[in-house]
Amino acid sequence: MPIFLEKDGKTLHLQNEILSYVISIEKEKYVTHRYWGRRLESFNGSTQLQMIDRGFATNPIPDERVFSLNALPLETSTQQSGDHRISNYTIRSHTNHTRTDFSYKKFEIQTGKKRIEGLPTLEGKDSEVTTLTITLYDDIQKLEMKLFYHLYEQLPVITRHVTFLNYGNQEVFLDNAGSLQVDIASTTFDLLTLYGSHTNEANISRRRLHNGIQKIESTRGVSSPQHQPFLALLNPNTDEFSGEARAFHLIYSGNFQAQVEVEQYGSSRVQLGINAEGFSWKLSPGGKFETPEAVMVYSNQGLNHMSNTFHKLYQEHLCPKPFRNRERPILLNTWEANYFDISEEKCEKLAELASQVGMEMFVLDDGWFGNRMDDTSSLGDWKENKEKLPNGIAGLAEMVRNKGMKFGLWFEPEMISRNSELFKANSDWVIHSPAYSPLEGRRQLVLDLSNREVQDFLINVLTEHLETGKIDYIKWDMNRHLTDIGSAAFPKDQQGEISHRYILGLYRILEKLVKQFPNVLFENCSSGGGRFDPGMMYYMAQNWTSDNTDALCRTKIQYGYSLLYPPIMMAAHVSPVPNHQVGRITSLETRGLVAMSANFGYELNLMDVSKEELTEIENQISFYKQHRKLFQFGEFYRLKSPGEYFETAWMFKNEEEAIVIYFNGVARPAVPVNYLPVNYLDDYATYKEMDTGRMYSGSELNYAGVTIPRVKEDYKTLIYHFIKVNR
Structure with missing residues (x-):
């Protein structure tokens, strides 16, 4: 039994092949922490609790001045x-x-x-x-x-x-x-x-x-x-x-x-x-x-x-069951291609090019509903704008499907615009404090998800769109923080519950939707990483990692998130240059390899790229499809952390192959000789480096490493592809 009572009758030992966690009951009353670390075969109290008469200590047992809760290692306060x-x-x-x-x-x-x-x-x-x-x-x-x-x-x-x-x-x-x-x-x-x-x-x-x-x-x-x-x-x-x-x-x-x-x-x-x-x-x-x-x-x-x-x-x-082993599609998102300036004609041209180069999903981002010409209006009025989309969402989705791709759609369900029809009809549905005018952020108000009536409204709105069977993916955005917290749905002695009830309401909405539509891929977004947490990952298989799509910045952002989340949960897109967030110009090759190191997609206007670039995009997609299982389901290892010059390296590995990606960051003078140990290959296997055909033992690559050549170019990316040939 991996959890058992030790011989003293008061010590509980949680144990598996790697760790032990030990709890004991003191004075038949207090739950104390005794150990957490490498596996112990048993725990017999070698590290005894020290009982010392401490000054200013309160003694729950008057006759035992050496016993104080202020020094006892506790499992609960x-x-x-x-x-x-x-x-x-x-x-x-x-x-x-x-x-x-x-x-x-x-x-x-x-x-x-x-x-x-x-x-x-x-x-x-x-x-x-x-x-x-x-x-x-x-x-x-x-x-x-x-x-x-x-x-x-x-x-x-x-x-x-x-x-x-x-x-x-x-x-x-x-x-x-x-x-x-x-x-x-x-x-x-x-x-x-x-x-x-x-x-x-x-x-x-x-x-x-x-x-x-x-x-x-x-x-x-x-x-x-x-x-x-x-x-x-x-x-x-x-x-x-x-x-x-x-x-x-x-x-x-x-x-x-x-x-x-x-x-x-x-x-x-x-x-x-x-x-x-x-x-x-x-x-x-x-x-x-x-x-x-x-x-x-x-x-x-x-x-x-x-x-x-x-x-x-x-x-x-944690990840939704239907997507635990399902490959993610390569998509084109319209946001940095068109922003709010969308039309059926533009979408069709983009979808045609996306299909030609091998993309698998077309995602229509913000701007498709109500009178949405910018970010000041229409949130809450989730009906397609027929001037932009004469055949509606269903017609656009059908066109995309006819080109061999799936269709995705952007929503920001938790928000409402003050000038929307929904607000005019239900002004008490927003988070606000009584007697005060609701505070806006980005010209948005926040719907009161603690209110079950609001929850049911959003469930019905999303269900109406998803029941058409035309939508394969939803990008669920949330673009402001909560302020002025209060709810008209609860009495005064429960107003302290609203922040938590908001989250419970969000979870109830998502629970209903993902159960009813288990094959719809939901992507979590909150202006990028504003709500990237394991709670959201329970309902949504991937997260838009950051609104910053610059390749250099993304190496650092994706590196940090990889401490906790596998790359398949992090969405990354190849975007246009100069980059819209920082103005940097990086090569299409580097942008591609950074995006491949997460959940791969594109977010640029394919009609603006050259024929040569379109061919390169097609080659990137072909390469990614060949190695998609490795990128999405392989083990991920960080090999070099971003330093002063953003030099970074990481590796994707499975039993058959490994891909090491090295980013040189900013070029610098007098670069020292640079060898990169790979660390995690099979010591006793032989690996073939695919570019040169040379053979190396796993131990050589692990400990001697691979040579990183001098690079006289900012933001250059190198890739090493190893195939295991025998063991």
């Missing part, structure tokens, strides 16, 4: 009981007091794992996952807290969440409801996070932990491009190829907080969950609240191993 570190939960009673006294009651071990109600949840069959449930109870207020631990037996992964239940006669309010807490008995870690902004997402931050609280968060209503709901604690010597990493990621799309407190006695407390700022949940008698699922990944083989674990976990246990 306490309230008003002497633990003054960051908390994992806050419960406010009907009298506005925040004292609780939870005691351990029991544990249960079961095979498999259940869906968290209303929330995206990683899947796990009985043969893949074992679940530990620890129950705590507050006898005074009749409150129950369940701590869930799900151990994946073939992966170094544990997922966690918490359920709060009110068995009392009075309502209480959850003012903080974290998904996990763990106290690790060390502070000598580096903290790894991903930060950014619109068009500059997924920058890697690595810094030493210091005393006090280090926190990342979002209060924007979405997970945000500013911070990914992720952090990792790394040993100082950990790099891409070796060393320990302990990573945390929240499967949630709204406001979050992820924080580490380095406390006074030499431990690091990690807490992850819904952001407590602006959050409150009324828990009535008989009520239940479940937190989002949090993922914990352990690696003792560096960051690439951590990433491979996330990739495998999300592709096999």
Whole structure:
């Protein structure tokens, strides 16, 4: 059994071939953390808890001055009981007091794992996952807290969440409801996070932990491009190829907080969950609240191993089932080709050229509905503009299908324009605070997805379009953050619930649509990476990675996101030059190889490119189709991180072949001799390099590496293709 009770009768050991996670019950009441790391055959308490009489410590057992909650390594915090570190939960009673006294009651071990109600949840069959449930109870207020631990037996992964239940006669309010807490008995870690902004997402931050609280968060209503709901604690010597990493990621799309407190006695407390700022949940008698699922990944083989674990976990246990093993089509998106200036005639010409060069899907982006001539109008009025599209969406889709391609369509369902017919009819359907005029962003208001009537409206609108059977793909955009948060659908004592209820409403809409239309490919977008999180990936198999399509910028953005997401989940397009975001000119070859390193497509006006470029595009598509399975389903490894000059390298590998792509970034003088070790090939196999025909052992390529020639050109890309010929 991968979860078992040790001989002392109070220690629970979660164990698979890679890791161990150890929990013990102290004083028959408190759930403590004892170990998380490389697999232990058993745990007999070699690292005993140190009980020391600390000054200013509160003692829950008066006669034991050496026992204090302020120094105990806990799996969940306490309230008003002497633990003054960051908390994992806050419960406010009907009298506005925040004292609780939870005691351990029991544990249960079961095979498999259940869906968290209303929330995206990683899947796990009985043969893949074992679940530990620890129950705590507050006898005074009749409150129950369940701590869930799900151990994946073939992966170094544990997922966690918490359920709060009110068995009392009075309502209480959850003012903080974290998904996990763990106290690790060390502070000598580096903290790894991903930060950014619109068009500059997924920058890697690595810094030493210091005393006090280090926190990342979002209060924007979405997970945000500013911070990914992720952090990792790394040993100082950990790099891409070796060393320990302990990573945390929240499967949630709204406001979050992820924080580490380095406390006074030499431990690091990690807490992850819904952001407590602006959050409150009324828990009535008989009520239940479940937190989002949090993922914990352990690696003792560096960051690439951590990433491979996330990739495998999300592709096999999170991605919508119909698309887990389905190849993604090469598409043409109309946005940077036409922006709002679309017409049936222009679309037909673009589709004809796209078909000729081998593209497989035509996507009509913004501008097709209502009176949508720019971004100031018509959101909410999802009827095609017959002046632009005389034969409507159905006619356009039929034309595209007749050219041998699938058809996709852009929507921004969560938004509404003040000048729309929908707003005129339902002005109370927007997120807003009473007595104040709703705040606009990008001339948009946000529909109140906490309101079930609004949810049903959007389900019906999307269903009406999808039921035609003409739409194979939807790009679901969301282009502003939430402000002025309030809802006309809920009473005053539940207004603190609206941000979370918005996300629950979004999940309900998506749940209905993806179940009814399982073969429609949904692409998540929020001005690029504004809501790129595993919560959205549960419903949508891919994400528009960034509105920044510049090849040089994209190497860094895609590199950062690859810490967590496989390339097949990241959409990337070849766009025109000079680039529309930064004005840079890069070669079509480089733009192609960067886009192939994610989910491949194009976003340019094919009528503006030369015959030579059109031929090159056709060759790119042909090459990608030959190696699509490798690019989309192969293992991905980062070989060289973007440095001062943006020099970057990565590799796609399966059992038969490997493709290494090297980007030189900005050319520079006096370049040193440069060899690139490949690291991850089979040491004992022989590989043929396809350009030269030369044979190399896997060990030679892994450790001696390949020569990177001097390149006197900015943004040049090199590719090395190896085929395994024998072992």
